[in-house]
Amino acid sequence: MIVLLTDFGWQDPYVGQVKAVLAEAVPGKPVIDLLHAVPDFNAHAGAHLLDALKSAFPAGAVFLCVVDPGVGGPRQALVAEADGQWFVGPDNGLLSIAAGRASTTRYWRIAWQPETLSDSFHGRDQFAPIAAALAGGQFPEDRLEPVDAPEVRFDLAELPRIIFIDHYGNAWTGIRGGVLSDVATLEVKGKALERKAVFHEAGKGDAFWYVNSSGMAEIAVNRGSAAAQLGLKVGDLVRLPTASASH
Amino acid sequence: MIVLLTDFGWQDPYVGQVKAVLAEAVPGKPVIDLLHAVPDFNAHAGAHLLDALKSAFPAGAVFLCVVDPGVGGPRQALVAEADGQWFVGPDNGLLSIAAGRASTTRYWRIAWQPETLSDSFHGRDQFAPIAAALAGGQFPEDRLEPVDAPEVRFDLAELPRIIFIDHYGNAWTGIRGGVLSDVATLEVKGKALERKAVFHEAGKGDAFWYVNSSGMAEIAVNRGSAAAQLGLKVGDLVRLPTASASH
């Protein structure tokens, strides 16, 4: 199974071009569009989203990840194997949370480029052929070079910011629900929000936070848009209760 | 064939997570994205859209339907077999028009939950495994309990409202074209619109109504947006000619 996580959007021709490469290289292999709406150019948000979403997929899954504003520049390209799943993408931090939080991780630098490599679309030209080889069960030894670690790594701690806003207006934070297990309130834009277990516990139109189906703390409004109601956007700070406990 | 009809939108990771479950359970089974833009939380519009769209699919198709604002609450989960097609989703009315208008229908309550059931994503955790079993040809007898009828049923009559606006700005009504066969005008927002057989019968920029390719009365503008031009939104009332014939 190949899983796509990118900032390509849906309306553009980029996803289809990647899929053409995959369909040629490994015909019949399932390709799952997980997320093409990582906030544009935002590898940091993408890294936390990838980590949150990876657990829904089986061992052996190959994640082809492209949030790559530095394409064509000096950044390296990376493969990571983390707890049995594979990750292919730019070495700009995008893979570093999912890989860094795993129990066992190995890393390789992509030491290969195709005969014709565009300057702006390595996802199609370089990452997709590598992902296809991995998904096809052929470790491309001659095209990878083991390395000890990525060049760029993000902090493995929680990211107390909004990292994604879904089309309902629910705002994902970069905070895993597990670290907040006994917490009553989260603060965003000066508003303290209570925790609910499920949507229908909140009154219609009331804002709250809960642990979403991917395990992340999420700010929501029952049958409404938290983003519109609270004026939220990606990058907004979320205040953790430990920070406010310092009086 | 598994057919998805949801209000998940395209940009979010929810469709991909459902597809991961299906790809694991029934590898190689075709999964068709029919509609992920059912108006948010609007099971009533979704019910009429599902009924309008189902006929393009063969007997044996399994529709996995998720418009589920009451998820995590007391609503039941439902399976229906209607004229040879299968429907899986929440028991909130969403399946009730497609099932209720069929010649023969059978219903089951989903009497099973997975070991880990999220509070907010039963589409992935509970409905998808059931849909996969049905699509794989294995009726999951031990997880379903026959019932006589859904708990929530919508009126089977036409819904004289806008139920969907497509990206061109065409506005679908919940009225089947067949019931309007001899009708000259529909009224919306105080405007009487004439019937045309095809787009190019109308002048460029002219509003009209016609029976669309799924058999529903639709308000359109030739090479323009009916929604923008007439100020239409989902839920707006459409006046049926029988109502205006009461002078």
Place this chain on the structure above:
Amino acid sequence: MIVLLTDFGWQDPYVGQVKAVLAEAVPGKPVIDLLHAVPDFNAHAGAHLLDALKSAFPAGAVFLCVVDPGVGGPRQALVAEADGQWFVGPDNGLLSIAAGRASTTRYWRIAWQPETLSDSFHGRDQFAPIAAALAGGQFPEDRLEPVDAPEVRFDLAELPRIIFIDHYGNAWTGIRGGVLSDVATLEVKGKALERKAVFHEAGKGDAFWYVNSSGMAEIAVNRGSAAAQLGLKVGDLVRLPTASASH
């Protein structure tokens, strides 16, 4: 492989209905969503996009192309075989650039209609079955009639206009990079833009043009939106340097 290029958008049910036809007719055949955001009703932009994008696909690929504002009217339906790739769509110019620029091209008129042909969705009812037959390796001889040329053909020269704006705000022109190989500047909205090889050569927020990964001249801003920054929309004129060299 069947490749879809349409103006259907992603949120509507039209793509899924086409895929249902294909899945029934040629089960297991890969279907690639290349582009569903051809500017609405704009066969001219679509024709240049199709030509730019076709080269990422192998010989034998069948392009099912639908930008069809004249559906239900007198326009013909067309099949073209051009340098080993197949194209199916309306005879309104949409296929004419890809076919006309090929070394060898053959054309057929679709001389068949299904028992039930909707007035507004020939993509599903007429083009999809023909595309499926071609992709399945069965030339549908009894349903096609050889013709010498399409009825509608666009000029094969470069189109010096914006033909597509992607979700980052990058603006594709209808000018192939090859014809501009030695050119320093392009002019749009009165602004002269320099050529860069890659994004990171430009300062953050600077506008420039480059040859994109599909070989087209594209106007871009490093980590920003060219469309927003320069006020670009589809159809805007791009001044070619040869035109400005006439002082």
